[in-house]
Amino acid sequence: MRAVSELRTFVVDDDGRTRVADWEQHNADLLVELACSLPDGPFRAREVNLQVDRVHLALVTGTPHAVARDAAMVAERPADAIVAYAALRGEALVEHDGRRFVVRPGQLLLCDVDRPLVRGFGHGLEELAVKVPRAAFAETTGLTSLAGPVVVDAGGQDADPYARALVRLVGRAVAAEVPVAADESAVLELVSVLATGDRSSPTLAHRVAARSFIDDHLTDPQLCAADVAAGVGISERHLSRVFADAGTSVPRQILARRLDLAHALLATGRGERTVDVAARCGFTSASYFSQSFRRRFGRPAGEVGRPPAAP
Template structure:
């Protein structure tokens, strides 16, 4: 992600003024900011463009932000904004509703109508993710989506957990994304946002089949990741957990260049590889690591690991400890 502003790099007396200037002049929907302790203010914004979707990681000292009718008349990009809370408490008021957002909650609001955002009720800095997107991105009627403004949406379960997990990995990742990567990530995020809002509107039936399929695939991936240590994990158990047939599940994976069983095995091998390279697990026997991730037969694990990474588990651990770089072909 690209650093947009970081007040820690500025003289103390310039920090809040710089933040205020940025929020009033540089953001897509200008806002006025007030702060009870401008001299102690700290704030930072990092962002990434994913095509039509813009994502920012924002951290700031306690403050209040306002978007007034006058500001809307001066500039209105007509965008939805989804605030995902990672730390602290935030309240967002719009359309005569007020949502108090706790960590892992999400709140939707719109640039075209006045709103107020208050952060840092406990006097601590808040951290969150801001997703900005046009209404035309969603295959849902905007007037229906607006029913959800200033309403707390949970990011702890169901599709909400997929959205929050995706955003958390996106802002914490160190990868440099190319243009095609960002476009693909934007498509995935748009599908997740559509599924989240449709769920809360009970409008799942209106989703395009391709959107439903992509969201289902993401749900399946997340389910598999959570159950990799379960030896009973199989295409049949995955299909049953999602209310689809095994045949439908296999058809869903045709875009993955791997069968369901192959994808499960690859993810388990990756967990083993990570554990073998973890210094904290240096004393754990290799067969115990393999068994943890459902490879109960040591000889079979060694053959499978060697075929995937071009080196056996013992040699991989030895080289990793000695600092040698490895190039595998998984």
């Protein structure tokens, strides 16, 4: 069974029904505590949240405003986390670790939010956020913090492949029409590679690339270890060792992610036949799909997305 909470959406519309204080409290409870300052005029914002085991994911949109974590807030109420912010729309003017810089749409900022931070969104924002607890960050990187903020391109031809993969993975989980559960291990490994750069272990970098390749080709019924190895540029034998180091295998990774996709499609409640969903997700055997689905989620695929039976 997956340890994943439901997607939760919070909306603030500063017209007297909901106050900015509610927005600040919501973020303090679920993401990162920030003080919000507003220009003249109404403030509107929306946040979609998803907790995946230890990692928290969010899609945040809002009208122009600024947020800050000053030294007093950090000292009194530390977040104890590393956060990645991927800008989808709107520039952010950032002050962090003694630096002042701009994060533009298509870029990703990785920072330690227990250092004073100011971000201003003069034209509003739409961004993805990934919050990684410091303990989980330390487990995957061997680091307790970042030497400084990391800014990388996550979109376009010159995009960092790991930043682009992280944005796609998180976007599928919180911003897609049919949200697909995020792979927590992949999220942690992607953040680790982005944080350590050239110092990342080749094994970790190869596994992250392989997980990303698998996610991008799930619906191909012929997807196999040979395809993944070729996509990553390593041998099948080395690919097997890369996944064995994480206690899994390429076939198990493919199966798990196909089942996540199938669950997401069935959960929409559109009434698709399970056999059709199975085929869409790359399964060539309906019986194998049914057995695997029940084993993974603890109930038949046909029960997902159905309205509860009347008493």
